[in-house]
Every structure is written in C-alpha cells, then in structure tokens.
Amino acid sequence: MLEIDGSFGEGGGQILRTSLALSVLTKIPVNIYNIRRNRPREGLAPQHLKTISAIEELTGSITEGKYISSTEIKFIPKNEFKRKITINIGTAGSITLLLQSLMVLLPFLENKTTVGVYGGTDVPWSPQVDYLREVTVPTLERMGYTIKINKIVRGYYPEGGGYVEIEVNPIKKLKSIQIDKFEKSSKVQGISYSTNLPENVTERQKKSARGIISREGITPSIKLQVEKDSSQRIGSGIFLFSKDKDSIIGDGALGERGKRAEEVGEEGAKQFMEKYLQGYDCHMSDQMVPYMALAEGTSSIFTKKTSHLETNISILEKFYNVKFIWKDDRLEVEGIGLENIYID
Known part of the structure; x- marks a missing residue:
C-alpha cells in the first residue's frame, strides 16, 4: 500500500483527486493521511466525499475512513467498471473539480463511459465550466483524448442546480504534447x-x-x-x-x-x-501533468512553478517511474506510454 501525506505541498483536494485516479490505473492501494491538515477546516469536506463516491461507483473500489472531517482514508482500487454513472454533489460543489479526477481514468476503460454530475458549474475556487469546454477539452483532444460534452446546465453558489454530462471513448494510448509559450493573438x-x-x-x-x-x-x-x-x-x-x-x-x-x-x-x-x-496558463499546467506522464513520448509545457503543480508532480512520481524536468520555464517529462489493456 502506497503511503501519501495529504498535507504535502498545497495540501488540498488535488492530492486526493490525483491519487485516487492513479490508484485505479496502477491497481496500487493507497493510504492518504493528514488530509487537508493545514487547512482551516481539516479533513474531508462534502465535495471530497462525492469525488471518492464517484470513483467508487465508476470502478467498484472500496474506501475506509470516508466521512466528513476524516483526515485519513484507505483506498482499495477495483476494476469493475460501469458504462454510465450519475453523481449528485447535493450542493454547489464544483462539477469541474470532480470531473478532473474521473477524466484521468476514462480513456483507459473498456467501453465508452457517460458521466453526469449535478452541482455547481461556475463556483468560486474552481475552473468555470467554460474552461473545461474551451481550454481543457481542446487541449486533451490534441493528445488523442476523445470526449464529448453532451449537456451543460449552469449552477451557481450556493444553490447549485447545475448539470454537466460528458461522454468519453476508450483509446489505446495518449499522444505526447508540446505546449509552447502563448503567442499574443488578435483574436480573443x-x-x-x-x-x-x-x-x-x-x-x-x-x-x-x-x-x-x-x-x-x-x-x-x-x-x-x-x-x-x-x-x-x-x-x-x-x-x-x-x-x-x-x-x-x-x-x-x-x-x-x-x-x-x-x-x-x-x-x-x-x-x-x-x-x-x-504567455502561459498556470491552471492548464496543473491539469495537464497527469496526461503528460501517461502519454507516449516526451511532452512539454511552458509554465511556472506553483504549489499545486509541484504537488501534482510529486504524486505522479510516486506512482510511476517518471521524472519531470525543468528547463528554464519549460516543464518536460518522458511519459510511460500507458496502454489501454482492453484495446488490441
């Protein structure tokens, strides 16, 4: 069982989201302790419980210690995949943050998977749903990721009431990507x-x-x-x-x-x-490093160091034999070329 300190780096929900996704892909159980230990309200919040529940429902995985304010969980990954799940966060909890965790898994499953999530699409401290649609998805598509956003209903803090449904097809491998410094465009x-x-x-x-x-x-x-x-x-x-x-x-x-x-x-x-x-989008680099590590070949992105980014990199290097290297303001990694075992 892999031990992960949940207070490391930025010490927030990103550690949980990335670790659980990689646990399923590697089939390595994880014990995450000191969860959000340095935050004003330490331990698991309702939003994090819903992320855990979503991965459990999608994969059949089992979690011990899953309750509000829990600072430690044991996660046992399974591969009993469902073709369609619907998650109701129940509040204005961020739909896009929950999807970040699931989307790392989805291209490596056996079948096309449909995920519907009720909650908040445009809420504080998380990417707006338009970021997912206009930035994240087109960037992933360059890597061969096949995703369709079927429906968006906006939901706001505190009522929620939003809904997003995505559909992801399985692929054999992710392709490497090079994201250079953004060149100023006259089109905004x-x-x-x-x-x-x-x-x-x-x-x-x-x-x-x-x-x-x-x-x-x-x-x-x-x-x-x-x-x-x-x-x-x-x-x-x-x-x-x-x-x-x-x-x-x-x-x-x-x-x-x-x-x-x-x-x-x-x-x-x-x-x-x-x-x-x-000339760069720090939020994009946070999101892209898991895919860069899983892709085949050398990927790079022009960016700057942030605590979120360094935390995500640390988790990836725990699960896989990869090494992210900084060359000035360019972050590079030789990906592992993870293959979808369900595709010949």
Missing part, C-alpha cells in the same frame, strides 16, 4: 452569461471586459447568454479565452451578491490579460 473570444437576473447584466459585464482588453488594441468577440426559467438558479459570470497555434489560455470571473456587473467584467478581463501577457 468569450461568453458573458447570466441566469435569472436582469438582462442588462451580461451586456454590462461584456462592456466592462471589452474596455480592459481593448487597451491592448484587441476587440474581443464576447457572446451573450441570458437564461430565464422558474428554477432557483441565480448567478452570472464571464469567461475569456484565446488560442494560438499550439496553446490556449482562458480565465474569467463570477458574479456574487452585491458585486456590480462592471466589477465582474473588469475582474475577468484582468485575470485573463495577466495570463495573456505572461
């Missing part, structure tokens, strides 16, 4: 969205963001999405992204009670422009 796209709020909210967010981005001589193309229904879902946000020949960057901001639409647009544009001017 985005979406300004709202649910059950006055219609002018999306236009105000858009106008504010456009004012910031236009300082760089760029006129962004920002679509508006206004939803009205009888649900309790209330919220808004903006997401901006840009593509060059081999990389994508994206960022945005969320509305909240008492926060003016203009502030949302300005905040989203500033966060996007920071990545745009630096």
Whole structure:
C-alpha cells in the first residue's frame, strides 16, 4: 500500500483527486493521511466525499475512513467498471473539480463511459465550466483524448442546480504534447452569461471586459447568454479565452451578491490579460501533468512553478517511474506510454 501525506505541498483536494485516479490505473492501494491538515477546516469536506463516491461507483473500489472531517482514508482500487454513472454533489460543489479526477481514468476503460454530475458549474475556487469546454477539452483532444460534452446546465453558489454530462471513448494510448509559450493573438473570444437576473447584466459585464482588453488594441468577440426559467438558479459570470497555434489560455470571473456587473467584467478581463501577457496558463499546467506522464513520448509545457503543480508532480512520481524536468520555464517529462489493456 502506497503511503501519501495529504498535507504535502498545497495540501488540498488535488492530492486526493490525483491519487485516487492513479490508484485505479496502477491497481496500487493507497493510504492518504493528514488530509487537508493545514487547512482551516481539516479533513474531508462534502465535495471530497462525492469525488471518492464517484470513483467508487465508476470502478467498484472500496474506501475506509470516508466521512466528513476524516483526515485519513484507505483506498482499495477495483476494476469493475460501469458504462454510465450519475453523481449528485447535493450542493454547489464544483462539477469541474470532480470531473478532473474521473477524466484521468476514462480513456483507459473498456467501453465508452457517460458521466453526469449535478452541482455547481461556475463556483468560486474552481475552473468555470467554460474552461473545461474551451481550454481543457481542446487541449486533451490534441493528445488523442476523445470526449464529448453532451449537456451543460449552469449552477451557481450556493444553490447549485447545475448539470454537466460528458461522454468519453476508450483509446489505446495518449499522444505526447508540446505546449509552447502563448503567442499574443488578435483574436480573443468569450461568453458573458447570466441566469435569472436582469438582462442588462451580461451586456454590462461584456462592456466592462471589452474596455480592459481593448487597451491592448484587441476587440474581443464576447457572446451573450441570458437564461430565464422558474428554477432557483441565480448567478452570472464571464469567461475569456484565446488560442494560438499550439496553446490556449482562458480565465474569467463570477458574479456574487452585491458585486456590480462592471466589477465582474473588469475582474475577468484582468485575470485573463495577466495570463495573456505572461504567455502561459498556470491552471492548464496543473491539469495537464497527469496526461503528460501517461502519454507516449516526451511532452512539454511552458509554465511556472506553483504549489499545486509541484504537488501534482510529486504524486505522479510516486506512482510511476517518471521524472519531470525543468528547463528554464519549460516543464518536460518522458511519459510511460500507458496502454489501454482492453484495446488490441
């Protein structure tokens, strides 16, 4: 059984999400202790329990110590895969963070797998669902990953009520990828969205963001999405992204009670422009390193060190005989070329 210190590095849920996925792929049981030990509320939160439950349901795996505030679990991986699962987080817990863990597994299963998750699509401290759609998915597709997003219903903090359904086909291997420094593009796209709020909210967010981005001589193309229904879902946000020949960057901001639409647009544009001017997306590197380690051949990404990234790398190097190497601001790894044993 592999021992993993859950307080290492950034000491958050990322350790849990990555470790459980790799445990299933390697068939190595894990004991994760000191879970979120350095956080204000240590131990497992409801969001983390749902991630564990999702992997259990998908794979038939067994977990000991799975309860609120638990600081230690023992996870026994199984390979009793289901073709379709539906998870209800029950709150506005992040759908995208839960999917991050499952998506590492899905291309190496026997059959096409459909995963539906109820919860929050656009909530604090996690990637917006548009990041998944516009940044993560297109980047993974370059590696041969075959994924389809069947449905998105937005859900916000604190009510939740969102839903995302993805469909992933099995593949034999992941291909290596090279993500260079982002080259400034004159094309910036985005979406300004709202649910059950006055219609002018999306236009105000858009106008504010456009004012910031236009300082760089760029006129962004920002679509508006206004939803009205009888649900309790209330919220808004903006997401901006840009593509060059081999990389994508994206960022945005969320509305909240008492926060003016203009502030949302300005905040989203500033966060996007920071990545745009630096030439890399740190959130993308956090997400990509597991796939780089599993792919065949040498993969690289232009990025900077962060605690999240270093933590993820440490876990990958515990499970696999891989070594991530920094060459200035480029992170490289020779992947293991993991093969899907169910595909001839």
